Amino acid sequence: MAANQDSERLKREAARRALDLVEPGMRLGLGTGTTARHFVDLLGEKVAQGLKVRCVATSEATLAQAKGLNIPMTTLDDMPELDLTVDGADEVDPELRLIKGGGGALLREKIVAAASLSMAVIADASKAVARLGAFPLPVEVVPFGLVSTRRHIEKALEGLGAPGELVLRGGPKPFVTDGGHFILDCRLGAIADPERLAAALSVIPGVVEHGLFIGYARVAFIAGADAVRTLGRL
Structure with missing residues (x-):
């Protein structure tokens, strides 16, 4: 229990640092996940x-949380360009490349990030890694033709010299994203070339999106036991 409380404290400290970036009148993207929840709570205050x-x-869950805090919400259809998105990450490397999607919202998270002039990542120190891949890489896929799509992903991974186990999230009762899709979690161990892998996954029919976020984050606030360190800058 104490370890969990400490983790939540660190996440909140990272979220508090990101809140310092928010200025009156800003158009914000609100992320999904346990760390992003802290940012939404603080923004609500x-x-x-x-x-x-x-x-x-970036998700129905975040929308419900924000509405409960009376944060003014809209859609990308009504406000297609944002100033800043604040979101968590499952992994972040020294080049600010990310793995996201542990909460199942990677598609909307990437759409919102792409609509933003800047993206800030908030995370505790356990999410900062030297190389991406220890966290399973989520790949969002359409249910139709799942077995075929899965085989194409496996071949792409083998072609890159990065074979791994693909696990359907939720198993017999698959997890369904807000967009009505399934997620295959790719247990790769390490990703030698994130850019090549991202490109290979993006061209596979049936793949809606993958959890490699490359070129989106401008800054990351990483909360350690003693301080919040900053990677990059806006």
Whole structure:
């Protein structure tokens, strides 16, 4: 219990640092996951104190949380360009490449990140890695033709010299994303060339999106036991 409380404290400290980037009138993207929840909570406190912002959520869960805190929400259809997105990550490397999607919202997270002028990542120190891949890479796929799509992904991984186990999230009762898709978690151990892997996955029919976020994050706030360190800058 104490370890979990300490982890949550670190996540909140990282979220608090990201909140310092928010200025009145900003258009914000709100991430999904345990760390992003802290940012939404803290943002809600600022809104209650009079901060004026407009926000887009990356998942139905985040939307419900934000509405519960009376944070003004809209959609990318009504506000297609954002100033800043704040989101967590399952892994972040020294070049600010990310693995995301542990919470199952990678498609909407990437759409929102792509609509943003800047992206800030918030995480505890356990998410900072020298090389991506220890965390299983989520690949969002359409249910139709799942076995065929899976085989194509396996061949692509083998062609890159990175074979791994692909696990359907949820097993017999598959996890279904907000977009109505399934997720294959690719247990690779390590990813030698994230850019090549991202390109290979993106061209496979049936793959909707993958959890490699490359070129999106501009800054990351990593909360350690003693301090919050910053990678990159806006």
